[in-house]
Every structure is written in structure tokens, then in C-alpha cells.
Amino acid sequence: MRHLMSPMDLSVEELDQLLDLANDIENNPKKYAHACDGKRLATLFYEPSTRTRLSFEAAMMNLGGTVLGFSSANSSSASKGESVSDTMRVTSCYADIAAMRHPKEGAPLVASMSSLIPVINAGDGGHQHPTQTLTDLLTIRSLKGRLDNITVGLCGDLKFGRTVHSLIEALVRYENVKFVLISPEELRVPSYIREEVLTNNNIEFMEVERLEDALPDLDILYMTRVQKERFFNEEDYVRMKDFYILDKQKMELAKEDMFILHPLPRVNEISVEVDKDPRAAYFQQAQYGVYVRMALILTLLEVEV
Numbered sequence: 001m002r003h004l005m006s007p008m009d010l011s012v013e014e015l016d017q018l019l020d021l022a023n024d025i026e027n028n029p030k031k032y033a034h035a036c037d038g039k040r041l042a043t044l045f046y047e048p049s050t051r052t053r054l055s056f057e058a059a060m061m062n063l064g065g066t067v068l069g070f071s072s073a074n075s076s077s078a079s080k081g082e083s084v085s086d087t088m089r090v091t092s093c094y095a096d097i098a099a100m101r102h103p104k105e106g107a108p109l110v111a112s113m114s115s116l117i118p119v120i121n122a123g124d125g126g127h128q129h130p131t132q133t134l135t136d137l138l139t140i141r142s143l144k145g146r147l148d149n150i151t152v153g154l155c156g157d158l159k160f161g162r163t164v165h166s167l168i169e170a171l172v173r174y175e176n177v178k179f180v181l182i183s184p185e186e187l188r189v190p191s192y193i194r195e196e197v198l199t200n201n202n203i204e205f206m207e208v209e210r211l212e213d214a215l216p217d218l219d220i221l222y223m224t225r226v227q228k229e230r231f232f233n234e235e236d237y238v239r240m241k242d243f244y245i246l247d248k249q250k251m252e253l254a255k256e257d258m259f260i261l262h263p264l265p266r267v268n269e270i271s272v273e274v275d276k277d278p279r280a281a282y283f284q285q286a287q288y289g290v291y292v293r294m295a296l297i298l299t300l301l302e303v304e305v
């Protein structure tokens, strides 16, 4: 039995196979419509979500399976003091696979230790969000045709942004991927990413504060939201929240074949006028999230079609 806690739980070969499967699902959805008949997915969400929870549920339903779960800690027995270990052990009696989101780093890992079914980390605090990374990789590979030889700009909250941490860890395993890390000083990537993931792997990267300086060189611009829920005080959040706003004028600096990704939700960091730009790929990215989660469910349940 396998769990997915981090993109590093999958080898590059396994990642590529999973993305191939997702593309096949995209092109031949009917082939997979009954692949999980009789199977159940539990969505255990202790933190709010729109895309991750709904795309997991859509993924299981597209495969012919059913879903059960809760969408907030308050509506579960966590509110009575139940541990994630006990919740997970009990959920193993009701479902075949589970996706867990939790505000505490490592909670899905703790849950997986008492689980009798595969557990997927659907986002743990400011740590990792591996299924968002699978979504991002599928989007980049589908739009650019490759995951190697690209320059990726990551912009916004790189300190608490778990999608950023997971994506960097996944992409450093591909050849000649360069990073431009665009953030205010206070929201730079954590030192373990800079030192253990980038420097130790001899990855070319630079850190800049101005988005305009980075834009002309990028193949992918990955925008992120400044996350109010991760700040300890309101004053710091208010100071940072509108630090970056990507608008039509700034997009004039970007390459014609650069794509904009964003894990969403967006607040102000991408002006809605940019949505009409053919380079805006963030809604398409959300659609890819369903295909890749279908592929992941099939892989972890060892269902062959």
C-alpha cells in the first residue's frame, strides 16, 4: 500500500507515467468511466478548499466511484478532540482511499501511519501540496510539451506557499530547469528550499523583488496568493497583500509563449483583465487537476484499465 505525502514519493519515471495516464484520461474519458465502480474516496478536509476537494470528488465520480467525507474540522469529531490517527483508522473501515487536508504540517503523514488504506496529502499547512504539484506538472507539460529546459518564475508568498515548495522539489529533478524567485524580503522561500533543494542540487536560481525585472525571461510565471490565514498579525498581511498585481501592462513584458499558472484561489494578484490573455492558463490548470487526480486514484488503488 502506498501513500502520497510529497511529490518526492514518486520517482521521475512514475511521475511521467502518471502524467501519461492523465493525458490518456483527458483524451479517452469513457474508457475510465467504470474503473472504480464500487470504490469509495473519503475527503477529510480540516481546512477550507474549493478546487482540491471538489476535483478529488469529481475525479472519483468520473471513475464510477463514490465519495464521503467532511469539509471542515467543525463538522467532524475533531471538534470533540478526536486525533487524526483515530479518525483515519476509522475512515479505513468506510473507504478505499482518502485525501486529507490539514492546517498542521505533517498531519496527513501521522494519519497515514494508522491507516489501512492509501492516504493522499491534500495540503498540510505551509508544507506540501503534492496533488497541486501533479496538476502543475501536467499543465506545464501539456502546454509547453516538456518539463525540462524551462525558466520558471514563482511570484508572491514563497515562504508559506506550500504549492511553491512542492513544485520546486518536483521540478529540480528535470534537466536544465531554472528558477526566478520573486517575492518581498519577508516572504522569501524558506532556507531549507534554498539550501537543501536548490543549492545542493546545483540548480540555477535567482531571487528578485520586482516582477517586471523577471518577466521577460520566463517560460512559466507561477503566481501565488499572499495567504492571510498563514500570517500571525493582520498588519503584516495588509502590508504584503497587494505587493504584486499582474495586469495587462505588465504582460506586455512577457514572452508570447509564456504561460501564467496560479493554484488559485486568486485575490488581487492577477487582474481579471488578464483572464482574456491567451497566456492565462490558470482555469485550464484547474481542469487538469481532475485528470491528474483520476490518474493518482487509479495508481494508488492499483486499478489497471
Ligand code: CP
Pocket: 048, 049, 050, 051, 052, 053, 123, 132, 263, 264, 265
Ligand atoms: N489550489 C488549491 O489548493 O485550491 P483550494 O484551496 O480551493 O483547494
